Amino acid sequence: MNRQIGILDNDRNRLLVHDGSEVWITSGKSSGASIDGQLDLLANRDKGIEGQEVFGDGVFDFRYGPVTGGVIESGAYHLFTYGERILCVNIDWSYKHRGIERSMITQSVHDAVGRAEDICGNFAFAHSLAFAKAVESALGIEVSMQTKKLRIIGLELERIYNHIYVITQLASAAAQKVMTSHLQAIYEGLLRLNNDFFGSRFLKGFNGIAATRKPINIEALIHLSRRINGLSDRFEYLYKRALESENFMDRLHDTAKLDSEKAMTIGVTGPTLRATGVREDFRLHDPDYEGLRCATSQMGDSLARMEVRAEEVFGSVEIISDTAGELRELSESGIEPVEHGRRGHNGTGSGIGYCESPSGLLAYHVEIEKGKLASVYAATPSLLGFKAITESLPGNIFTDFPFAVDSFGAYFADAAR
Amino acid sequence: MKWWPVWGLTKRLTERKPYATEQTVETKIKIFRKSLHIYPIDVGNSNDLNLDIRALQAPQYNIHRFGIFFADVPRHADVLLVLGRPTEKMVPVLTETVNQMPEPFSIVVVENEDPTRRKSQTGVGIKSLNLPNVVAHLTNYREPGELIAVLLKIKGGTN
């Protein structure tokens, strides 16, 4: 099933679509206009999701945001309710819109990588990767094996700390105090690990066009492997026990349920889709990820999403260990030295780059003229994640809100750009 | 059933290193020696600052031992942490939040954008807003330890 993820021109003619394995551009007329609502959503992506409303005796708009203790980012949820029951949801993230894509235009591709990272700090690596891939595809640049392997490590590290962060948020919302503290310790451990090996707690400023921007000590990666395994063991211990805690499970079970059909219609990807039983992961179609275990779950509720995330944490740890080993072998055999720094890329062209970010498909379309960016379009996973929230939240009650919202892993910064 | 608190105590996750910073803090308020309540407000950062503030609650830092606590509302807070460069739409929200702070209060501005890319920055410069009581402006924030050091200076005590 083809799903639209972006509109590249004003009259909705050139659309960015994907089918679960790759992303391409198609004409709006040929892709079937049955999903007009979807295009409206994409066209309105600087502001948010609005237009749904419920009327009736006592129904009012409960605004949650833009500054509250419950939602960390500045954005507002408009929950229509007659008290406790959520009837429909509008989300306003215009507070967070910074216009980063526009600010990238006329910049050199190297400078723009940093701006792409600024779209969403906790998906910084995925953004830089998808952007770099788009530029590489536009200019026809080959990427060395070692750089590819390093990118896998960066992307999987990002996935691990994001997933752990989401699970920490869920545990914290359920007042699982001890578990939250231990998870926070693991989360902080992961951020420190990022800092120690990549020079940034949020993996910023590392990935570049066809190369890394910083040198990296391959010998040290063996420590990375050991440390990440240690953290993963601690997490596994906590997670196994969390699944035994009935009052924690009870909060997640049946909360914000989404079935696979609806998830496909919305076009949401990543753990949210996999939690509805659909085996779709862009890494499955990447030759660099051999033998990837694709974690799925069936129920489509917050619990299922948490299960998928936890399984992916374990999967990613394995990938990192294997990849770190392969990198060491590569460097010992002395085949390719690790490239880093910036080289002149002055070509012209357009291209698409995408990767599986922690919350799903993240795709970039770029047009480059003489090494300067002429247009950038970032199709971010959070936009569709929020759409999934507005579709699955009605019928739940206010106290389900954090369990529902956090489990989707959608961020205003990512959606608003 | 496990004795979780006992298990937790055996882990000794809290680190015992001093937190120091060269950042100057201009404050004369002496009443926060024993407790300091902070409220972070996101005004349009790229979310990594938000997540770093979450990490500040990790047991490694154990900020409660310094008497630093997170408040749920700005009205309960002593220090407002302004995270990032404000977007245009967040400016009125930020000024209203500052307006709601109880006297005496301090504002700490935290930014982490790469200073080399200044010309492509989006949003409004925080200096142009003339916020009251800005005691510290961290322009190149890197890790929570720096922030703890600043907060300790605001408290006016030692750790």
Place this chain on the structure above:
Amino acid sequence: MTFLYLSFALYLLGIVLSLRRELSYGIAFAGALSSLVAGILALTKECSSPQFSMMPGLSIGIGLDKTSGIFLIVASLSFVALTFYSIDFGKLFSRKMAAWFNLSLFGMTLVISAQDSVDFLIGWELMTIGLFLQILERKESHEEAFQFIAFGEASAMALIIGFASLFLTSGSFSIRDGVSAALAHSQAAPFFLVMVTLGFIIKMDIFPFHTWVTGAYSKAPSNTAALLSAPLTLMGVYGIVRTLSLVGYSTWWGVMVLSLGAISAFWGAMQAAAERSLKKLPAYSTVENNGIILTAIGLSAMAGAAGTQPMIILSRFAFLAALFVAFSHTVAKSLLFMSVGHAKESLQEESIDNVRGIWSNVGGIPAAGILTSGLSFSAFPPTIGFVGEWMVLEALFQSYKFEGNAERLIAAFAGILIALAIGLAAFSMIKLIGYTALGPDHGRKTHQFPSARIKSAEMFFIALLILGGVFSPYIVRLLGYSNFLGGLLAVPDPLLILSSNPIFGVVSPTMFLVVVGFLFLIPYLLYHRSAKKSRKVQAWNGGLALTEDEYFTVPAYSFILEYVLRKLYLTREVRTGYTAEVTNKDAAEYLYEYLNKFVRKLSYFVGRTVMNGKISLYVLYILVVFVLAFLL
């Protein structure tokens, strides 16, 4: 006696002069004042008119004894305020209304002063008819008025049957004879008691006879609604007290009344908690308060029937509690309806959601009226409602003194229901006060009308509610219950109200005021004078001001409660397309719907089979009915 005659004469004059509305209400005010004086005089000296002998065993006359005096004072206080209030308020309605208003006051005064059941029933009917005609005042209120008169006539029928059985047993129509041993132990006494109690509790809006209150109260003009809620239900209380003075206490009756009262109190408070309409909420609160009164009377009867010395003390205390709640309810509910009516007519709105900000858009006095009466219903010291509800709970706490386990259990469960009722009442009153009196002003336009007298009537009752609470020890003494007063530690005699003798529980609203004054108010004032000016900011709501459609609504306030008790509220969440709402239904209404259906079917059946146009069948029907009536 002169004052009583005078007030009757003034009410009649008021009916005659109803073409001049102001004058008519003014005369009624004078009549109410005069009946108030008559009531006060009756506390010290009984009085009676000459008796007119109509037939053997029936002599008609009016008069006042101490019980009548107490009830007449309470009712007259309400009349005084309501008539004065109506001088301005009545201008919003037709001239006829003044006549019907006078008529119902006349009827009620007659009910209290009647010495025999014939007078009593005449007064009862006059009062019902007068109120019925007043409810009809508004357009499209036929259904509600009909419901009222249907329940009113059911009550009258029960009373007629009851009094007839009384006459058959004792050979007298008098209701002033005092307890006669012959009657109390006769076979007919239970039947009499059940019928008469039925008649009175229908008027007291006791569950399950309360379904008419929401319709009638909300449709009636507010001064009528106040009459319906406060003095009319007081007549029911008076009737029950009178009945008890005829046949004495019996345990089974006490248990019956106690259970009905406790269920009614809980049910009324529960429905009030979920109510969204400005006048239906006080209507359900009436159900609750009368339930509490009935519970106290029931406890008094149970304890009185036990007969031992400690139980008699408990019985007297429970009775005092019933009187106090009746007094506080009459005053507070009149005040509440006056203030709510004032706001409703100013803003021309029905629902609590739409009359927010009374304090700033209608005025401080109606808002203070809602606030004070609401606090009184929430049992907030030192209002008189607090004293009354404290007394009821104290009396119920003493249920351990009963000999039998069954009685203990029943009284304890009644106590639980009453405590829940008081809690829920506070919940609903906070809703009423918080949204209407103190709510945010949305800048609605108000409809102006002269309101000087309306405001003074409201102020009078605000003062009465608070002062009545503060000086409640004196009221206790005035009612003749001095043995429940005392002093302890620093509280001087007789400022302390005792709930039993030997002491069980004590309260002193007077001292409460003194202590609060010294320990809280004076330091607060001192602080306020020396404190720096504080900064005022808008309410914190995520960094933005609330827009019109973001305010928390009234249905949302109580939804959690409705959802948790959805089996009792029969809550349904209705979602159709783009609209959604929550509906509740009073389960008692099903009973009447079923009855209604049954009667319709029956009349259809009778119409088809008997009155189908064939003269022979019709004659046969008349014959059968005649023979049946003759035989019976």
